[in-house]
Every structure is written in structure tokens, then in C-alpha cells.
Amino acid sequence: MPKVLVFGTGSLGTCYAWALSKAVGQDNVTAICRSNYEAASRNGFTVHSTLWGDNLTFQPRIARSVAEAVRQLSLDTQQFFDFVVVAAKAVPTDPSIAEIIGPAIVKGKTAIVLLQNGIGIEDEYARLYPESPLLSTVAYFPATQVSPGVVHHKEVELLHVGTYPADAPQAHKNIAREFVELLGKGGATAKLHDDIQRKRWAKLLVNSSWNPICALTRLRDREFIEVSLDLGLGAGNDKWGDGARFIKDVMMEIASVAQAYGYSDVNEETVDFQIGRAVVRDLPGVQPSMLGDAFEKRSMEVDAIVGNVVRLARKKGVNVPMLRTIYLLANGLSESFSRKKLQG
Amino acid sequence: MPKVLVFGTGSLGTCYAWALSKAVGQDNVTAICRSNYEAASRNGFTVHSTLWGDNLTFQPRIARSVAEAVRQLSLDTQQFFDFVVVAAKAVPTDPSIAEIIGPAIVKGKTAIVLLQNGIGIEDEYARLYPESPLLSTVAYFPATQVSPGVVHHKEVELLHVGTYPADAPQAHKNIAREFVELLGKGGATAKLHDDIQRKRWAKLLVNSSWNPICALTRLRDREFIEVSLDLGLGAGNDKWGDGARFIKDVMMEIASVAQAYGYSDVNEETVDFQIGRAVVRDLPGVQPSMLGDAFEKRSMEVDAIVGNVVRLARKKGVNVPMLRTIYLLANGLSESFSRKKLQG
Numbered sequence: 001m002p003k004v005l006v007f008g009t010g011s012l013g014t015c016y017a018w019a020l021s022k023a024v025g026q027d028n029v030t031a032i033c034r035s036n037y038e039a040a041s042r043n044g045f046t047v048h049s050t051l052w053g054d055n056l057t058f059q060p061r062i063a064r065s066v067a068e069a070v071r072q073l074s075l076d077t078q079q080f081f082d083f084v085v086v087a088a089k090a091v092p093t094d095p096s097i098a099e100i101i102g103p104a105i106v107k108g109k110t111a112i113v114l115l116q117n118g119i120g121i122e123d124e125y126a127r128l129y130p131e132s133p134l135l136s137t138v139a140y141f142p143a144t145q146v147s148p149g150v151v152h153h154k155e156v157e158l159l160h161v162g163t164y165p166a167d168a169p170q171a172h173k174n175i176a177r178e179f180v181e182l183l184g185k186g187g188a189t190a191k192l193h194d195d196i197q198r199k200r201w202a203k204l205l206v207n208s209s210w211n212p213i214c215a216l217t218r219l220r221d222r223e224f225i226e227v228s229l230d231l232g233l234g235a236g237n238d239k240w241g242d243g244a245r246f247i248k249d250v251m252m253e254i255a256s257v258a259q260a261y262g263y264s265d266v267n268e269e270t271v272d273f274q275i276g277r278a279v280v281r282d283l284p285g286v287q288p289s290m291l292g293d294a295f296e297k298r299s300m301e302v303d304a305i306v307g308n309v310v311r312l313a314r315k316k317g318v319n320v321p322m323l324r325t326i327y328l329l330a331n332g333l334s335e336s337f338s339r340k341k342l343q344g
Numbered sequence: 345m346p347k348v349l350v351f352g353t354g355s356l357g358t359c360y361a362w363a364l365s366k367a368v369g370q371d372n373v374t375a376i377c378r379s380n381y382e383a384a385s386r387n388g389f390t391v392h393s394t395l396w397g398d399n400l401t402f403q404p405r406i407a408r409s410v411a412e413a414v415r416q417l418s419l420d421t422q423q424f425f426d427f428v429v430v431a432a433k434a435v436p437t438d439p440s441i442a443e444i445i446g447p448a449i450v451k452g453k454t455a456i457v458l459l460q461n462g463i464g465i466e467d468e469y470a471r472l473y474p475e476s477p478l479l480s481t482v483a484y485f486p487a488t489q490v491s492p493g494v495v496h497h498k499e500v501e502l503l504h505v506g507t508y509p510a511d512a513p514q515a516h517k518n519i520a521r522e523f524v525e526l527l528g529k530g531g532a533t534a535k536l537h538d539d540i541q542r543k544r545w546a547k548l549l550v551n552s553s554w555n556p557i558c559a560l561t562r563l564r565d566r567e568f569i570e571v572s573l574d575l576g577l578g579a580g581n582d583k584w585g586d587g588a589r590f591i592k593d594v595m596m597e598i599a600s601v602a603q604a605y606g607y608s609d610v611n612e613e614t615v616d617f618q619i620g621r622a623v624v625r626d627l628p629g630v631q632p633s634m635l636g637d638a639f640e641k642r643s644m645e646v647d648a649i650v651g652n653v654v655r656l657a658r659k660k661g662v663n664v665p666m667l668r669t670i671y672l673l674a675n676g677l678s679e680s681f682s683r684k685k686l687q688g
Contacts (some may be wrong), residue, residue, distance in 0.1 A: 218676075339563070339571070
């Protein structure tokens with residue numbers, strides 16, 4: 001059976017650790033825990049899912065660090081991980097996550113799976129581990145860790161999977177297929193894609209706009225639309241008002257970057273579809289993860305989700321003044337949280 | 345002696361009430377108080393100023409409402425106000441401040457003085473009281489109300505004064521001069537301008553940019569520069585980095601609106617001068633009033649300071665994508681505070 005290391009057991013990491021435990025057996029899964037280490041060591045994990053079932057408990061191996069996870073393999077027949085799944089939040093750390101997982105990566109044997117939001121997040125892994133198969137994923141998976149080791153999940157579960165880069169060797173493509181099949185065996189829905197970046201851009205349309213906008217305004221998506229209906233900016237008589245027009249213009253900037261990179265199916269049609277989803281929600285609407293981070297004064301995935309889009313735009317000479325503004329502001333807000341901690 | 349009503353006794357209103365009390369006698373000044381009514385009734389006001397002197401106490405008439413202020417005149421020889429000075433924060437209320445002061449405005453006798461930030465804030469007063477002289481002012485006056493009725497002031501004190509509109513009748517111009525002379529008599533520095541809007545635009549350059557940017561990021565000006573030094577946006581090797589470049593671009597949008605309205609002296613040179621002031625400050629830098637409002641979850645002067653600039657830009661077909669973004673975000677943040685209050 002393949003062995004799996006899951007780095008980061010927030011809501012997403014925990015749920016996919018459950019599916020992988022079902023597929024390969026929980027003894028072949030090691031979860032790296034930080035704040036939920038005590039709880040997970042004592043009680044394992046519990047997932048309550050409207051799709052997978054209620055009260056799903058499992059007890060994988062638990063480690064505090066990658067070194068500890070590797071040590072735990074020393075008496076096993078197979079002393080390396082086949083998959084290292086990175087499910088931690090994509091925020092800059094020192095050392096970086098890519099560096100931290102180093103001890104668990106065995107050249108030619110270990111594949112790395114990135115279960116993270118954003119764009120351009122694969123670069124550092126590809127640079128540090130050029131020979132390791134690198135899988136990039138896009139998750140549609142609304143879940144919340146309600147207490148240490150206990151996760152609620154609802155509505156949808158879908159993981160898009162593909163190699164990085166899209167033109168990786170066939171051997172890597174095969175490993176992507178293997179990973180998708182493992183998840184299927186574990187009861188999760190995963191789809192294999194030849195070019196996963198297309199899916200990343202499609203998700204960014206929503207993520208790079210709503211996430212920072214909600215975090216900066218401290219409003220949920222539908223609330224933002226509501227308080228911005230008529231600001232005298234010309235769309236007050238439109239069906240959805242000045243706020244929705246603003247969101248559309250921001251999304252169109254993101255789409256223009258996607259198009260500059262060849263993803264022409266991220267366009268006005270998909271933008272309108274995404275706006276349409278938000279405006280018909282009941283008040284107060286959805287709370288994007290970054291808004292939750294802002295309320296808790298946790299650092300936010302600003303670079304992965306917004307900054308990289310602005311930098312990619314710059315490389316292609318695409319003008320994104322609104323997104324650049326949002327980036328500088330969201331970066332400042334996120335930095336204010338760490339400054340508070342430093343000062344306090 | 346002229347009679348003066350001061351509507352709004354925050355830090356600025358209190359300090360100019362002191363100067364006017366010195367000029368016309370405190371019995372000829374009525375201050376409308378809300379949260380500091382009890383304190384001001386009991387102890388009057390106290391100003392501690394590095395320029396005017398320490399421990400300056402005065403006891404004008406105090407009223408809770410405009411109606412009460414007018415009633416208090418009923419036994420006086422002169423039963424109307426010569427000047428109604430509006431020093432309340434320029435945030436939308438219902439009824440509006442312009443409507444609220446109505447009972448104190450005697451046609452042909454009472455002049456209205458707006459001691460408020462922003463642009464385009466005179467319109468409603470001009471519409472409601474077309475025959476009343478309307479004075480518009482721009483204050484450089486760093487002051488803080490440290491406890492109810494007690495204000496600290498430091499460094500500079502300067503009030504620019506002019507009629508609204510700039511081409512008001514000579515009679516109104518004379519009243520502007522009279523008001524400037526009153527302030528001078530009271531120990532304050534006031535300057536008369538033929539076109540006060542020029543001064544408004546010059547101040548907006550700083551206000552419309554730093555105020556909302558600091559409020560949204562929860563950082564002081566110099567801190568914002570500091571956390572945005574190198575974001576990979578091309579100005580990382582400049583002397584002041586990506587954050588200062590961003591601020592400059594926002595200010596240039598404001599300048600382009602000012603220029604569209606004929607104020608060509610609000611330009612790159614003045615922008616560079618203002619950036620230069622911020623970047624050389626010691627950390628953490630200055631806390632703009634809107635950042636204080638954000639920390640206290642008070643509604644912010646978003647429309648007066650940012651929204652009106654965006655709407656004026658729109659009227660002239662000037663493109664201000666960054667400022668529009670800042671406006672929508674700051675408006676949302678300010679609305680989130682009132683929603684919290686409604687819900688809580």
C-alpha cells in the first residue's frame with residue numbers, strides 16, 4: 001500500500017486524510033499536526049460530512065514535525081512516503097513549507113501533492129525537487145474545523161488534479177492518475193486534468209476578488225453587494241448595482257490575466273456566471289476563508305491568491321489597477337496582524 | 345457682537361469655539377454637544393495647545409439641539425445667530441446636518457461656515473439655503489479630544505476660508521473676510537481665499553489616499569510604506585518601494601480629477617512633495633482620523649473624502665480605477681460598522 005504524509009490538518013487536510021486513510025489504511029497515513037496535535041493524538045480525527053457521512057472517525061499516525069514523521073517509518077518495511085500532501089495554508093513562512101517537507105522527499109520515489117489555493121504556488125517545489133512528480137490540485141470543498149481534530153463539511157466535494165507543469169513526463173502523469181484513483185477508492189471525487197492551471201484560473205476569478213474584498217470590508221459577499229447598490233457610479237439602476245459592477249470589473253481584470261496565459265475560457269461569460277451566483281444568495285451570504293482569517297487576525301493567503309496574479313499580469317504587461325490596489329491593501333491588512341502580534 | 349452657533353464639538357469644533365469665544369465673548373457662543381454634553385455643561389471646555397497655550401478653559405452656552413440653542417436666544421437682544429459653524433464629521437445622517445441646522449438659519453442674517461473635510465460637501469447647504477452666505481474652510485489642525493470636553497492640539501493651526509461658490513456676491517465675500525478677522529481676533533490663524541476649492545483639492549491629495557488606505561489596512565502611513573517595500577511590482581529597487589509607488593499612483597488619480605476641474609497646481613510636483621513627507625517620518629508614522637474611526641468601529645467620512653472625488657471624476661470622464669476600488673472598499677468597511685451595531 002502507498003504511504004502518505006499529510007502536511008497540515010486544517011479542515012481540508014483532515015478530510016482528504018480521511019479519504020486517503022480509507023484508501024490505503026490509516027496506518028499508512030501520517031498527519032503532521034500543530035495546534036490540534038494533542039486532540040488528534042488522543043482522539044484521532046472526526047469528520048461530519050453531509051456527503052460522506054456523519055461521525056467518521058479515524059486515527060492515522062500523528063507527528064509534530066516532518067523529521068518525526070520520517071522517524072516513525074524506521075521500523076516499517078517501506079521507509080519512505082509515496083505521497084506528501086501539502087494542505088497547509090499558502091502563507092509565507094521561514095523556512096518555507098517547500099523547505100520544511102524536505103526530509104520526507106525521497107528522490108525518484110516521493111510525489112508531492114499541493115492541496116492549496118492560489119496561482120504560481122508550485123514554482124518553489126519544482127525548483128527544490130526538480131525530479132519529484134509534482135501534483136497540483138484545485139479543491140471545491142467547503143469545510144470548517146469546528147474544534148481541534150473535528151471537521152464539518154457540506155454541499156460539494158470535488159478535487160481537480162493534474163501535474164505541474166502540464167507537460168510533465170508520462171511517468172508523472174501516471175502518478176497523478178494513481179492519486180486520483182486512490183481518492184476515488186477512499187470515497188472522494190477527484191478528476192484528472194491534463195492542464196490543471198485552467199482550473200486554478202477559474203477558481204481564482206472568485207478567490208482573488210471575493211476573498212480580499214470581503215476581508216478588507218469585513219462583509220460577506222452578499223452584504224457587500226447590498227451596501228454598494230447605489231453609490232452614484234452609474235450602475236445604481238442596473239439590476240445589481242454599483243457593487244456588483246465593481247466586482248465584475250475586478251473579475252474581468254483577473255480574466256484578462258488568465259487570457260494572457262492562454263486560458264481563454266476564463267472570460268466575461270464565466271465572470272457573469274460567478275457574479276450571478278453571489279447576487280442571488282440570501283443575505284448575509286458566504287464568508288470566504290480570508291474574511292474568517294481577518295476576523296481572527298490570522299495572516300491571509302494574499303500572495304498566493306492575489307499577489308501572484310498581479311505579478312503574472314505585470315510579466316505579460318496586462319494592466320490590473322484594481323487588483324493591484326486590492327493586493328496592496330490586503331497585504332497591508334495581513335501584515336498588520338503580524339505587526340500587532342510582534343508589538344503585543 | 346456677532347453670535348455664533350458651533351454645531352459639533354469634537355476636537356476641531358471645540359478649538360475654534362475657543363477662538364471665537366475669545367473674539368466675541370463666550371456668552372455669544374453656543375455649542376451643540378452630544379456625547380460631551382454633561383461634561384461641557386458642568387466644566388465647560390478645556391484646550392491644551394502647544395501653540396495657543398495650556399489649560400485654556402471656557403464656558404460657552406451649551407445646548408443639546410439646534411431648537412434648544414435657538415430657544416436660549418429668546419431673552420437676548422439679538423435673537424439670531426450671525427454664524428452657524430458646522431464642525432461635525434461629514435457622514436451621512438437622516439435627517440442630514442444641513443437639514444438639522446435649519447431652525448438656526450435666519451434668511452439674510454445667518455452665514456453658514458463648514459468646518460469639514462472632503463469635497464463637494466457644500467452642495468446640499470447651497471441648495472437648502474440659497475440666500476445664506478456659505479463659507480467653506482480647510483483646516484490644518486491636528487487635535488484630539490482626550491476626554492469629554494478636553495482637547496489636545498499641537499504643531500500647526502491654520503484655517504483656509506473662502507465663499508462657496510468662489511464667485512459668490514461681494515456681500516458674502518465680505519462676510520468671509522469678517523469671519524477671518526474674528527478668528528484672528530480670537531488668536532487663530534485664518535487665511536482668506538478667493539477660491540477655497542483649490543485648498544480643498546490640495547488637502548484631498550493626502551486625505552483621499554492615506555485616510556482610507558490606512559483605515560483599510562489598519563496601518564499608519566509609514567508602516568504601510570514599510571510592509572510594502574518590495575512586492576515584486578517593479579518599484580522594489582526604488583528608494584521608497586512598491587508601497588510608495590502605489591500611493592503616488594493613487595494621488596496622481598486624485599490630481600487628475602483636480603486638474604479636470606481646473607486646479608492645475610495639484611500635480612505631480614505636489615504629489616511628490618506629499619509622498620516625501622510620509623516616507624521620511626519615523627515609524628510607525630501618522631494615524632489619520634479614518635484609521636482611528638476604523639479602530640473604534642465608527643462610521644467614516646468616506647463619501648465626503650473619497651466617494652465625491654470618484655463621482656466628480658465620473659462627471660468629467662476621468663478614469664480613476666484605483667480610487668474607485670478604494671472607495672468601494674472603504675464604503676463597505678464603514679457600512680460594516682453600522683451593520684454590526686444593527687445586528688449587535
